[in-house]
Amino acid sequence: MSRAVVFEEYGGPDVLKIVDVEPPKPGPGQVRVRVKAAGVQPFDVKQRRGDTASWAPATFPQGGGSEFAGVVDELGEGVREFAVGDSVLGPTSGTAHAEHALAKATNLVPKPGGMPWEEAGALSASGQTAHTALQALSVGAGETVLIHAATGGVGSVAVQLARAWGATVVGTASERNHDYLRELGATPVTYGDGLVSRVRDAAPGGVDVVLDAAGTEEAIQASTELLPERERIGTIAGQEYAERYGIRVLGTERSAERLVQLVELYETGALRVRIDAVFSLDEVADAHRAVEAGHVRGKVVLTGTA
Ligand SMILES: NC(=O)c1ccc[n+]([C@@H]2O[C@H](COP(=O)([O-])OP(=O)(O)OC[C@H]3O[C@@H](n4cnc5c(N)ncnc54)[C@H](OP(=O)(O)O)[C@@H]3O)[C@@H](O)[C@H]2O)c1
Known part of the structure; x- marks a missing residue:
């Protein structure tokens, strides 16, 4: 048997339970992975609460987790990319918070030998979102990029990517995170009243480009005061304000090529994955509470199997 996190109704963290299930069978083009570590994201929290019901409804019993790292332990028909025993990382849809996860083989990449499991399991979702967003906004060398919520999962990667692409970065965060932001290579600015002048x-x-990962009206309004070119302001979190302020809503485009770029940057030392907290599968409700509080520095991770 295999253990997996599920919820059978929308609600608070206590609706999450661990169940014993048959290990899932990989379909054509899929691999089954023994999960070592998996990131916990705001999406997991929002889906569990029912906030995403109109566009990503839960299918009860609903699992969780969109990113993971682990060891391939069964191949579906036609898989040529990996062999049983390979260490991999990448995305999946709602099955990563479990001892076994299924994933499309062509979405995965080899895990670098020296990369800790927790970091590997927390790279792909936030990393691919940050990469997609900065690429969509055409961030280039010599530009100045403002990133709202620069110390969260997406923001932390976005700051480092923008720096690696030759941009100067100003990032918003509370003061307790300013030293961390400086370490990432950004000039820190406190959010709240007076944001525009700071x-x-x-x-x-x-400012030439703005990426908003905070999703607040304050961040979006300030962005439009700072930068008249609305097509160079994008949000991944403030969909409800985007139309009113005429800015872009950005999504995530996942591809192994994008993930390979992130892994290569990691291997050069230009990209760090900061782990804020690690929880066991049994502590999944606490992991959700940590993310739900809204002040994660980097990533929260669940460990799967030893
Ligand atoms: N559209 C997509 O494809 C997509 C993909 C991934 C994520 N998202 C969304 O993007 C958002 C960010 O995701 P994430 O994983 O980076 O979240 P996260 O890790 O939970 O973000 C936490 C960070 O937000 C900062 N923060 C909290 N309140 C803030 C405020 N009012 N202004 C500025 N920063 C603030 C915190 O900094 P302090 O602790 O210093 O306050 C903390 O470091 C979420 O809403 C998520 O659902 C969208």
Whole structure:
């Protein structure tokens, strides 16, 4: 048998339970992976609460987890990319918070030998979102990028990617995270009243691009005051304000090529994955509470099997 996190009704963290299930069978093109570590994201929390019911409804019993790292232990028909025993990382849809997960083989990449499991399991979702967003906004060398919620899962990767692509970064965070933001290579700015003038002080030459991962009206309104070109302002979290302020809503495009770029950057040392907290599968409700509180620095991770 295999253990998996599921919920059978929308609600608070206590609706999450661990159940024993038959290990899932990989379909054509899929691999089954023994999960070593899997990231917990705001999406997992929002889906469990029912916030995503209109566009990503739960199918009860619903699992969780969109990113993981682990060891391939069964191949579906036609899989040529990996062999049993390979260490991999990548995305899956709602099955990663479990001892076994299924994933499309062509979405996965080899895990670098020196990369800790927790970091490997937390790279792909936030990493691919940050990469997709900065690419969609055409961030280039010499530009100044403002990133709202720069110390979260997506923001932390976005800051480092923008730096690696030659941009200067101003990032918003509470003061307790300013040293962390400086370590990532950004100039920190506190969010809240007076945000616009603080960003102007931090970026006297102006801002060329904005990526919003905070999703607040404050962040989006400030962005439009700072940058008249609305097509260079994108949000991944503030869909409800995007139309009113005329800015772009950005999604995530997953591909192994994108993931390979992130892994290569990791191997050069230009990209770190900061792990804020690690929980066991049995502590999944606490992991959700940590993410739900909204102040994760980097990533929260569940460990699967030893
Ligand atoms: N569209 C997509 O494809 C997609 C994909 C992934 C994520 N998302 C969404 O993007 C958002 C960010 O995801 P994430 O994984 O990065 O979240 P996260 O890791 O939970 O973000 C936590 C960070 O948010 C910061 N923060 C909290 N309140 C803030 C505020 N009012 N202004 C600025 N920063 C604030 C915190 O900094 P302090 O602790 O310093 O306050 C903390 O570091 C979520 O809403 C998520 O659902 C969308």
